[in-house]
Amino acid sequence: MSETNVILGVIGSDCHAVGNKIIDTVLTGEGFRVTNLGVMVSQDEFIDAAIEVGAGAILVSSIYGHGEIDCAGFRGRCIERGLEDIVLYVGGNLVIGKRDFSEVETLFKDMGYDRVFPPTVDIKSVAQSLRQDIAARQ
Amino acid sequence: MSETNVILGVIGSDCHAVGNKIIDTVLTGEGFRVTNLGVMVSQDEFIDAAIEVGAGAILVSSIYGHGEIDCAGFRGRCIERGLEDIVLYVGGNLVIGKRDFSEVETLFKDMGYDRVFPPTVDIKSVAQSLRQDIAARQ
Amino acid sequence: MQLRNKKLDMDTFLSERTEVMTSWPTGKDVDFEEGVLYQLSLPESKRFSSALAAADREGRTLRQPRAGVALVDEHIKLLQFLEDTCDLLPSTIDAYTRLNHYEKAAEGIARSTAAGTSLLNGFPAVNHGLNECRRVVESLTKPVQVRHGTPDARLLAEITLAAGFTAYEGGGISYNIPYAKKVPLDRSLRHWQYCDRLVGLYEERGVRINREPFGPLSGTLVPPFVSHCVALIEGLLALEQGCKCITLGYGQAGNLVQDIAAIRSLRELAHEYFQAAGYTDYQLSTVFHQWMGGFPENEAMAFSVICSGAAAAALAGATKVIVKTPHEASGVPTKEANKQGLEATTQMLNMVREQIFPMSPTLDQEIELIKREVRSVLAKVFELGEGDLAQGTVRAVAAGVLDVPFAPASCNAGKLLPVRDNVGAVRIFEPGRVPLPDDVLTFHRDRVSERARAEKREASSQMVVDDIYAISKSRLIGRPR
Amino acid sequence: MQLRNKKLDMDTFLSERTEVMTSWPTGKDVDFEEGVLYQLSLPESKRFSSALAAADREGRTLRQPRAGVALVDEHIKLLQFLEDTCDLLPSTIDAYTRLNHYEKAAEGIARSTAAGTSLLNGFPAVNHGLNECRRVVESLTKPVQVRHGTPDARLLAEITLAAGFTAYEGGGISYNIPYAKKVPLDRSLRHWQYCDRLVGLYEERGVRINREPFGPLSGTLVPPFVSHCVALIEGLLALEQGCKCITLGYGQAGNLVQDIAAIRSLRELAHEYFQAAGYTDYQLSTVFHQWMGGFPENEAMAFSVICSGAAAAALAGATKVIVKTPHEASGVPTKEANKQGLEATTQMLNMVREQIFPMSPTLDQEIELIKREVRSVLAKVFELGEGDLAQGTVRAVAAGVLDVPFAPASCNAGKLLPVRDNVGAVRIFEPGRVPLPDDVLTFHRDRVSERARAEKREASSQMVVDDIYAISKSRLIGRPR
């Protein structure tokens, strides 16, 4: 398993493509091998891809507001399918409406995501923690 | 004493002249005999004028924020100088800062003003209550 | 059956209709004839086309928010709350419904009821069905439009039009390429012929339904000629199916001269193409979308973006403006934030409405540029279609002749790369396979080089990324700091 | 001694100075030479003139708020809170200090201390004195200006300039006519000669202090030529006393073309008049004030007014913009509201800065109009003064040749009545005794009639009142509803 293999995609019925393309470019630039599934990706498509390339992390985007519905149960599904140790990141406009980010963070950490990011996060800084988190799980 | 004689002016060191000119025009148009003292009027100047023309009401403006200081003690001074029954109105941006109008109203009513007006008040509607209030005091 | 830009014949339409109406249980409540009667019973004040006609006559720009929540009563409350501060109302449909995932929408409704707050990003009209939709229309005094992003919007159209909505947004290109991933273009075009035909049938019964292709596409640095081409094609396709009231749209690019030129050229081009295709009996209007790309998170700054769009809409003379909110960067707005966007817009429209943006050679040149670009691309589209616009469109998109930047659809080439020039106008950095005259390409190249020189760096994809972030980071142009 | 536009001689200045410095106890702490040394010790980054020069070079528009509270520590906190979001800082002086009512200011300070919140509408710099004022300057990293409205601002100037403020607003006309009631004009002009001479003395010691005549006057429908005449006169009077860094100001009128024409003509006229008077060694810049008349109470709407001003400032190419806040209609803003005004302004400036408002015959015509009006009035002023500008000014005001609408000063004629035309530009309804060329008067009359026809009513003072209220009621033009 290559430590820099990561899966990227926008979950659910979400069509927001712009941020996804940028995350791909930045992480690729930072030396990651990015498998970008684009928009409208189901939980199982993420897991299939992660298994296929032996990814160290899955980066889930949810921009359109249905994150609370679409992202639920993903950690469990990963474990079910044998990805016990995979690093799970999630970011974007994760819930409906303007809500305090700390609340949102707690909500998604409770769902089993390792890190939760607001839309304003600088992707270069994410690259760094991503490398560390993957290394720590090896 | 003519019931439609009223005194108008902007109290203290306040230079805001525009609202004052408009109130004058509207009240004059509504049939009042307006003695307009203009801007920067002291309490005693208001009272002097009221005594001189035998006014039924004094309309005090304070726009610039020092209303809380400039307007204090006016009712007492009126009584001292023999204007027990005169109707006292006050309006404008009466205090420093954006404050709840109901608070401001209480503050100035406690100072002895009969009615207290926010800057958005329609002057035509004021004319009506002014007539009634003056009549009630006769 | 092969896709053709030809009015669907009644048999085809009706047999397809049976299938559409049974694709979800709420379809069965709809009766077309009864829908016509219901529409005819609506007062003039609820008819979108009448409001647009009056505005166009008076040179006013109407205000329309976006708004939609999961539950009917909350949705009504939301629209009632906004009604006083706007001229036209929306019902923005949730993303599950847009992709015909009605079970998911049902789950969203259930969870929203349980949570006591909307967990959907819009109003699931199909799930709520005819009568509940009528309750929406009946609770309001202003015209209501369906705003969505649905490649197959047939059932949604059947339900909402029968329910008294008087305007319907979308189109086979504009509701596929920015909104879907794997829907073949000929399929979405075909499904939108159905929607357009349905509108045409209402029209034939004396019920005018306004049709609005979605102008802004991906909302991200779309050059005016790209969205104009799509708008004109969808306008022509709609006219063919019998639609008569067309509103063509455009999303603010940010450079005032370019934005004004865009709206003016759009209107002129529409008359040019519609009349060349033999249509004369139509009602045309335009819509200007306030900035559709990433917003600043700071609300005071968001107000500024909103105001710049409102000013441009009024100066450009758009018939209506679609209004953003100070919550844009964060999430679906509260009703209060939504109203604030409308209030800021109202004030700006009222302060700018009567003013005249002076004609000047610069503005003329920009209008001419857009027209030449559009004519060049559309000529190729017609050529590829061997005279058939629908076929031409499918082939043009496949060939990258029509190319929408930053769109998710796999049928879209994605080779065209836009970038801002030194005064912030959106220009072409990489034309991909879009056929533009040589001098036009040179013009774009020169403008981009001028900026590159000013910034002492090469034009590159980094410059494009900087531009994508720029407005959200309080800049128009993504200059290096 | 008769007022003359001539550099005050040192003896006169010094004997007057003794009197000024003893007019309130805090005067005694000021030592001019020590003040010069203190000013010279300030870093370049705190010098107003340097910031203006850099901005003018780069074609940027700097942001400056208004801000001032009663107590020093709170004042420092306020300015520190705003510092990141602006380029230039103010200290807005309270209204008692402006009228030299220092005992009243002392009462305001005492009551504010007791109340734990500011009960003054500004910062009482004279009462706080030299060292406390220096504490303000030292707690900040950006240049600080004294902004006020003081007919006799001599002691205030002595204290604040010695304390390290590097810019001083005001002038003998602009800080009398809109701000006072009974101060004779020759007196305020004479007192401002003192202030200007003080600035000149600093200049002679190598300390550049920026001087800014107050542009907006009554802030209420002031036609550009009226405020330009005042600005140019005050600029000339300041230059005569040895000031070298002049910022001329203008308050937004609301019609974009007129506002752009105003700033452009102001700059050109300044060079014309300054050079004709033989001054060549000066630094010129301009300031655009966001709408100075009544604001809407609704904060979202206020943002729109703020944004329209920010856009106009940037498109006009003003060197700095004075920023309003969403609390404007209600009261002295909280620091948060003040920052929001700056944030909205920042975003708008950044989105508009690089854009170019195209030259056009309409814009040219407006620039030419303003220039001709100004030249006509100023020619009369010089004529009345028999060559002396200061005397000419006093006589011109007395004669109604210079006439500021809606001003409180009894020396002002108040015969000129402005009104908006059909596109919202401020025109002349009643010229009073202002000497304008016949064709110019006809132009104004035609424009006003055009509006009257459009509104199907006569132009009247009611129309003027409607215009005064218009922006606060969400309109530019006060049309009948």
Ligand code: B12
């Ligand atoms: C452009 C846009 C669109 C375009 C999208 C075109 C396209 N296909 O890409 C169009 C117009 C089509 C569109 C449609 C819709 N949109 Co939209 N859209 C936007 C908008 C204005 C900008 C998005 C964008 O491109 N930003 C620029 C990129 C660079 O930023 P980004 O997307 O946020 O991505 C960055 C970060 O989020 C972060 N990030 C994202 N994921 C992850 C994951 C990880 C692990 C990490 C570390 C970081 C990270 O990094 C990215 C790069 O910097 C936003 C509002 C805004 N942000 O201003 C609304 C917004 C996202 N849209 C929204 C909605 C609701 C919709 C619609 C449902 C329509 C509607 N009801 O309004 C439909 C979606 C339909 C569907 N099926 O998905 C809402 C979401 C609401 C919420 N979460 O509460 C927003 C926030 C607007 C709003 N306030 O209502 N939209």
Ligand code: B12
């Ligand atoms: C124009 C203006 C000026 C002009 C005034 C020109 C002139 N000489 O008239 C200039 C630029 C000179 C100026 C100066 C100052 N101003 Co000023 N100014 C304004 C502004 C923008 C509009 C005022 C106006 O003309 N409105 C239009 C008229 C028609 O409305 P109006 O004045 O409110 O009057 C109406 C009502 O109030 C009401 N009304 C008034 N009195 C009464 C009385 C009665 C009995 C009734 C029934 C009704 C009534 O009826 C009037 C007619 O409709 C306001 C803010 C705003 N409103 O948007 C600030 C404002 C009034 N100014 C303010 C201040 C503080 C000042 C200054 C101290 C400078 C500073 N620190 O910012 C100086 C004053 C110096 C001094 N000695 O007085 C503050 C007052 C703050 C507060 N109360 O907390 C305001 C609210 C701005 C703000 N938010 O900070 N100002």
